[in-house]
Amino acid sequence: MPDKLAATQAVFFIALLCAATVFDLKRRIIPDTLNLAIAACSMLCFSASNLWGITAALPFLLAAVFCGGMGGGDIKLVAACGLVLGLPKGLLAAAGGLSLLLLYVAVYRISCKVLGREAENAFPLAPFLSAGCALAYFIV
Numbered sequence: 001m002p003d004k005l006a007a008t009q010a011v012f013f014i015a016l017l018c019a020a021t022v023f024d025l026k027r028r029i030i031p032d033t034l035n036l037a038i039a040a041c042s043m044l045c046f047s048a049s050n051l052w053g054i055t056a057a058l059p060f061l062l063a064a065v066f067c068g069g070m071g072g073g074d075i076k077l078v079a080a081c082g083l084v085l086g087l088p089k090g091l092l093a094a095a096g097g098l099s100l101l102l103l104y105v106a107v108y109r110i111s112c113k114v115l116g117r118e119a120e121n122a123f124p125l126a127p128f129l130s131a132g133c134a135l136a137y138f139i140v
Contacts, residue, residue, distance in 0.1 A: 009044035013084055013137060016041060017130035020077055024126030030073030038080035053082030056090030074125045081133045089136040097132025101125065 016038045020030050042050060057079035064070040082090035105123065112119040 005044050009041055009084070010137065012041045012044070013038065014134055017081075017133055021127045021130045024073070024124040028124060029071070030077050030126055032073075032076065035073070035076040035080040038077070039083050042080075042083035047086065050083055050086040052087040053085050053090040054079045056082035056085075056087060056094055059094070069122070070125065074129065077126060077129055081129070085133065085136055089139065092139070093132040093136035094129070095132070096135055097125070097129035100131055101128040104128065 016034055020034050020038075023034065024030055057075050060070060060075045060078050064072070064075060078090070078094055081093060085093055101123065109119050
């Protein structure tokens with residue numbers, strides 16, 4: 001029975017991360033209902049220790065408060081994913097997602113410079129966080 005629950009959780013979690021990515025790319029918003037659905041997904045394989053995963057969103061909250069430039073949906077996404085992943089994997093997911101963003105921005109800026117285009121300054125964060133969360137979920 002736990003294997004079926006884990007597989008169900010994995011399918012729902014990845015599907016919800018894909019939905020968050022699409023919403024952020026198209027509308028630059030992550031609906032609260034998606035974040036709530038991800039948090040509810042954590043109940044399929046609940047572990048009390050995973051509650052600490054919410055704190056993986058703390059660096060994002062602090063960055064938004066002190067530096068700005070980040071939406072609340074990204075913070076809530078990391079918190080919801082932290083419930084599914086737990087603190088260690090939540091931090092790994094955040095670090096992985098931010099590393100992917102950094103790599104993307106570096107390549108993007110270099111290509112804009114080479115092509116003589118003006119580079120954008122704002123990027124949707126959910127696609128990168130979702131990729132980091134998906135990778136962290138499957139790390140044993």
